[in-house]
Amino acid sequence: MDSHSPGDHAAREREDEAAPCAALVVIGDEILSGRTQDRNIATIARWLGARGIALKEVRIVPDEEEAIITAVRALKDMVDYLFTTGGIGPTHDDITAESIAKALDRPLVVHEEAYRRLCAYYGIERFTPARQRMARTPEGAVLIDNPISIAPGFRVENIFVLAGVPEIAAAMLDSLESMITGGPPLKSRVLDVPLPESAFADALTAIAGRFPTVRIGSYPYYRDGRAGAQIVLRGRDESRLEEAVAAVREAAGRAGVTARLVRE
Template sequence: MTTDRIWTAALLIIGDEILSGRTQDANLAYLAKWLGVQGIRLKEVRVIADDMDAIAAAVQALSAGHDYLFTTGGIGPTHDDITVDAIAAALGLNVVVHPQAKAILAEYYGENLTEARLRMARTPEGATLIENPRTKAPGIRIRNIFIMAGVPVITQGMLAALDGQLQGGAPVLSRTVAAWTQESAAAATLLAVEKAHPGVQIGSYPFWREGKTGANFVIRSTDPARLDAVAQALMAALAAAGIAPIDGEL
């Protein structure tokens, strides 16, 4: 595992149901956290409709711009599940019935393996499979692209099957310092501490609770010792600015 190179990923969320508001996406937060453990940073997310040309264009751009691209949605048994076809077109590949995927589905469904269900064995030519412990219909890996289901529990099972399988850097760690203060009152302090500690990022997340305003300041680094040092520096700087810091999240 390397620690100096930053590995990045993008997520492409596919589905008219997401854009219409009928379905709320639940995969983004889970994937971001999972990638962080793998030492990969989620850098870009797009949500697009079930449109062949739109999917193909997004796949070409995102797979070229990042080390990994994950897609969710559009690999089911119905006519509007067009993700496989669109990604194959984007890569200039044919769509084939993957023999291993067909065998998995045949074992799972038996005599109930319909033509519709067999659509879930279709992959871009040359693809490998991602295990689906939940419903067996596999996910798909082609080049640096991981094609996954839209149903969160299925996606999570596929990601579990990929644990430790992707090349990445050091995991990004985090530590939180909080305060009952307006975000603007701490802005200059946050900037000064971050500038004094290269390689560390500090994010500010305000909230309103019990009639009071507060903020959580999340410090991120791949180095646990540096993380602790910056947390101590931030608490000291906040205190010097007249803001009482709290070690931990509010």
């Protein structure tokens, strides 16, 4: 539950407007079918958050050209940075490069440096037409290094195209520091409140109204026969964040329980 009311969002929106933001398009039939569980969303969200960039939206689309084009065109002008994962391998269903080229109205070309790297890695005899597909990018793209399996991602305009394999996507992020301009990091605190969410909702709504620049979320759980909620507070101003944490603890105390800090 997001405990902010619509009238309390103005200050937070002003703060958000000054901070960079991003979106992510996850590409892959295997994600939508449930065969593969995505791990890249959390990795990219944490990486961005540590650099003061909020991940605003995630879309999961199939390996279909029109779906990729539609998602890229819808999101790229809404955010500072758009990331994609998946679809840059050697097989027939790896169509991310051509889809993004079409979304941007750019030619799809063989990137000379990508071709050179891949040819050197595989050797001329093993550098098959399928592997040569991985050297294609939209015209004007800048390569994103892949220290694990050599096949690069690429950046074009404000779009960062990463591999779908989680270990490779994470490694690619390490090479993006010089391409990204962040903002003040978003700090967080997590409090455990051993009360049913409904018993604490009114107090939480009041606290959210007092601290509009702190995002406050309530996430209920049921374990060991008891209901409770984890209260997640996030903000860029650490002093206001700590004041909001103190307010949650005070409200929990008035309700007869202790709000325990479980994570910073």
